[in-house]
Amino acid sequence: MAHDHTQHEGAAKLYELIKDIKVAMMTTIEPDGTLHSRPMWNHSADSSGDLWFFTRERAPKVRELSRDAQVNLGFADPSGQNYVSISGTAEIVRDQSKVKELWSEGLRTWFPKGPDDPDIALIRIHPAGGEYWDGPSRSVMQLYGY
Amino acid sequence: MAHDHTQHEGAAKLYELIKDIKVAMMTTIEPDGTLHSRPMWNHSADSSGDLWFFTRERAPKVRELSRDAQVNLGFADPSGQNYVSISGTAEIVRDQSKVKELWSEGLRTWFPKGPDDPDIALIRIHPAGGEYWDGPSRSVMQLYGY
Numbered sequence: 300m301a302h303d304h305t306q307h308e309g310a311a312k313l314y315e316l317i318k319d320i321k322v323a324m325m326t327t328i329e330p331d332g333t334l335h336s337r338p339m340w341n342h343s344a345d346s347s348g349d350l351w352f353f354t355r356e357r358a359p360k361v362r363e364l365s366r367d368a369q370v371n372l373g374f375a376d377p378s379g380q381n382y383v384s385i386s387g388t389a390e391i392v393r394d395q396s397k398v399k400e401l402w403s404e405g406l407r408t409w410f411p412k413g414p415d416d417p418d419i420a421l422i423r424i425h426p427a428g429g430e431y432w433d434g435p436s437r438s439v440m441q442l443y444g445y
Numbered sequence: 446m447a448h449d450h451t452q453h454e455g456a457a458k459l460y461e462l463i464k465d466i467k468v469a470m471m472t473t474i475e476p477d478g479t480l481h482s483r484p485m486w487n488h489s490a491d492s493s494g495d496l497w498f499f500t501r502e503r504a505p506k507v508r509e510l511s512r513d514a515q516v517n518l519g520f521a522d523p524s525g526q527n528y529v530s531i532s533g534t535a536e537i538v539r540d541q542s543k544v545k546e547l548w549s550e551g552l553r554t555w556f557p558k559g560p561d562d563p564d565i566a567l568i569r570i571h572p573a574g575g576e577y578w579d580g581p582s583r584s585v586m587q588l589y590g591y
C-alpha cells in the first residue's frame with residue numbers, strides 16, 4: 300500500500316504519539332497573512348494516514364482554508380514531554396455518512412444537535428511532513444509522495 | 446501605561462494561563478508557503494507584554510521569520526484543558542545582556558555552551574491578538590494598539 304502513511308518508518312511512531320494527544324492546535328493563514336490557531340478534537344487517522352476534524356460549515360477557519368489550504372497541526376503533551384508537528388493541506392468534506400462514522404458523543408459540546416446537524420462539515424488533512432520530539436532531540440520525516 | 450498588554454482586561458487571564466504552560470508550539474511560514482511548528486521554551490512576558498524565546502542564530506526558523514515575520518504561538522495544557530493561541534509578529538534580537546537576563550539552566554539541553562554561546566539569538570514576539578479556551582467556550586481579544 301504505497302499511500303499508507305502509517306506504515307512508513309518513523310511515521311508509525313508519530314501516529315502512535317498523536318493517538319494519545321486528543322487535541323491538536325490547528326494553525327491556518329488568515330486573508331491578511333496572520334496565523335491563527337485553535338484547539339481541535341483529533342480523530343484516528345484513516346487507512347491512508349489522513350486526519351479528520353469536525354467543524355461548522357460557516358466557521359471562519361472554513362473560509363480561511365478555502366482561500367489557503369496550508370495547515371499545521373501542533374500536538375503538545377507537556378506531562379509526557381511529547382510534541383508533534385504535522386504540516387499538510389486541508390480539504391473541506393461534506394459527507395453525512397463520514398460524519399456518522401466519525402461521530403463520538405464528546406463532540407456534543409460543540410455540536411449540540413448531534414451528527415444530523417446539517418451545518419457540520421469535516422476537515423480532512425493530508426499530511427505532507429511531520430516531526431516529533433519525544434525528548435530533547437527531534438525526528439523529522441516526509442509523509443508524502445512515497 | 447498604554448502599551449502594557451498584561452493590564453488589559455482578558456489579557457491578564459491569558460498571560461496567567463501561559464505562565465503555567467512552559468512550552469509553546471511556534472508556527473512560522475516556510476518560503477514555499479507551508480506552515481511549520483516546533484516546541485519552544487517560553488519565558489515570562491516582559492513589561493510590555495512581548496514574549497521572548499531563545500534560538501540558534503542559524504536555525505531554519507530564523508530564516509523563515511526574516512522572510513515572513515508572522516507567527517502563531519499555540520499553548521496546550523491537556524490535563525488542565527487550557528488552550529491559548531497568540532498571533533503576532535517576530536523580531537530577531539541579538540542582545541547579549543538580554544540573553545543573560547533571560548537565561549535559565551533548563552535551556553542547556555538546547556544550548557549546551559550556556560549563555561555565552563555567540564550563536565544564541567532571541568526571538569521577540571509582539572502579540573497582535575490572542576484567544577483562550579479554559580473550557581468549552583472561547584474568549585477572544587485584541588492585544589494590539591490600545
Ligand SMILES: Cc1cc2nc3c(=O)[nH]c(=O)nc-3n(C[C@H](O)[C@H](O)[C@H](O)COP(=O)(O)O)c2cc1C
Nearest residue numbers: 432437468483484485486499500501504505506555
Ligand atoms: C520541550 C522543548 C523545548 C524546546 N525549546 C527550544 C527553545 O527554547 N529554543 C530552541 O531553539 N529550540 C527549542 N527546542 C527545539 C526546537 O523544537 C527545534 O527542534 C529546534 O529549535 C530547531 O527548529 P527549526 O529547525 O524549526 O529552526 C525545544 C524542544 C523541545 C522538545
